[in-house]
Amino acid sequence: MNEVIRIANCSGFYGDRLAAAREMVEGGPIDVLTGDYLAELTMSILYNQKQTRGEHMGYVGTFLKQLSDVANTCISKGIKIVTNAGGLNPRSMATEVQKILDELGLQAKVAYIDGDNILNDLDLLQSQGETFTNLDTAMALADTDQQALTANVYLGGWAIKEALDQGADIVICPRVTDAAVVIGPAAWKFNWNRNDYDALAGALAAGHIIECGAQCCGGNYAFFEEVPSFHNVGYPIAEIERDGSFTITKHPGTGGLVSVGTVTAQLLYEISTPAYLNPDVIAHFDTSIIEQVGEHRVRVSGTRGSTPPKTHKVCFNTLGPHKHTTEVLLTGLDIEKKAEIYTDQILHNLGGRDQFDDVDIQLIRSDQENPSENEVAHAALRITFTTKDAKKVGRLLGAKMVELALATIPGNTGRGAVGFNGERAIIHWPALISSQKVTEHVHFEGKVTAVLPTQQLNFEDIYYQQTPTTIAPTPGGETTTIPFGRLYGTRSGDKGGNANCGVWAKTDAAYSFLHEYLTIAEFKRLLPDMAQYEIERYDMPNLRAMNFYIKGVLGTGAASNHRIDKQAKSLGEYLRAKHITAPCALIS
Secondary structure: OOOEEEEEEOOOOOOOOOOHHHHHHHOOOOOEEEEOOOOHHHHHHHHHHHHHHOOOOOOOHHHHHHHHHHHHHHHHHOOEEEEOOOOOOHHHHHHHHHHHHHHHOOOOOEEEEEOOEOHHHHHHHHHOOOOOOOOOOOOOHHHOOOEEEEEEEOEOOHHHHHHHHOOOOEEEOOOEOOOHHHHHHHHHHHOOOOOOHHHHHHHHHHHHHHOOHHHHHOOOOOOHHHOOOOOOEOOEEEEEEOOOOEEEEEOOOOEOOOOHHHHHHHHOOOOOOOEEEOOOOEEEHHHOEEEEEEOOEEEEEOOEEEOOOOEEEEEEEEEEEEEEEEEEEEEOOOHHHHHHHHHHHHHHHHOOHHHOOEEEEEEEOOOOOOOOOHHHOEEEEEEEEEEOOHHHOOHHHHHHHHOOOOOOOOOOEEOOOOOOEEEEEEEEEEEEEEHHHOOEEEEEOOEEEEEOOHHHOOOOOOOOOOOOOOOOOOOOOOEEEEEHHHOEEEEEEEEOOEEEEEEEEOOHHHHHHHHHHOOHHHHHHHOHHHOOOOEEEEEEHHHOEEEEEEOOOOOOOOOOOOOOOOOOOOHHHHHHOOEEEEEHHHOO
């Protein structure tokens, strides 16, 4: 086998399986244990944690429980630990990590990274020309009444490499990119140069695939019937080689599945264009070659890289208006008429629609005609009120709605707490900052080391251009009606206020049909509730895949939109449920 670094990920989100860390360090040989905890939504959760529990908080406390379980084993086996669980407060987390080591009587060297938090520098940065324009709405931060609660730059992997170079055993990161916890250790292992873009692009692809934990090992997989067992689904290991090629696998004896399909699905997850941007490199996913090389072993090679963008992304959380959501079940006949009457009555009782900044009304038709049981006779009427005036929502609004319980349409019943309850919403505000204004800092053994991003080092720009691929003709012959998901897999998710829906085929013939058939217009026809949004389509013939990027469907982010599925996780399965007309030759 080529020389590799085995990087295992034990967490895909804040709340993932606690036992996974111990399972990864005890289940087989690994060199680095990573954990990814910071979804965009998580940053708002950590902000609220600091407000309610004190300024010393703001990190992912569950990581400390995992560390207590594995610290002794990691130290004895020489396993490095790299995690972004530091969140909004990596310094405090590093202090807590040291306390745990001391209590256990263990010796390990702890480093932490910062430089991501620019909240206190916003006025200065804006005076220097940084507009922090919202990537979704094109509004500059200074041109709105938005109050920034957090402002964190997505850092790359070079400070992690520096910490490991200096001898750190445990590296606590703040808001680094999800893949940085993989890029940094790989660059450390092979001592990559800043402009080894193809190797870095491979590590970025590996990091993107394993960042969501069990999701690339059969979790949330469209063709779930292929997964042998969902008991103890394994967590992923990326065996990264010197040139950036890598193999995805999992420990023996675990459930789940590692296949070309599960890896393809994860590569398509939460992306827009195939040119995947990162502060260290741009990885071109339309160049990756994915091959099954053994049971639960998938090799990814050939990923090309380009010069990183000249900007870093910034995750703001801003303080939004007050919101209050209520939901009532409408039952039986004449659902639409009942919804009309109930909505009109509620608005009248509250003093009219105009007193609110916005009233969002959704009629969710989950009811069945001629229902076989009570539970499938319901539709849900969801109403969200938005206002800057706290007095108009909360307990008073709830009381005004309860007043009508015996004086409205037949069969209605309240759903209970379903969302906002009068509190102020936290809005996700994605923006960019010039990379010339970014410096990462490594804190280790009483010394602070500044690490400049690649963009400040004056390397020659290198931009890879993919050669267009010829698509085979679409199969002809007889056609039949079939659910889309019997032929195609999907994976969907959120990107701030936008959503993505990746689609892939298993065969060349199926991809030929998909490429011709699933235009943006047809996507909107199949999913009519998406028709109002701007949608972009990106093709990746090397993966037999394409990605649809739906702009604005998630409003101002997962923490503040009014949808049932606030992160578009179910969008792909919604598409797979739709019936299409396809060639019979595609059905095996």
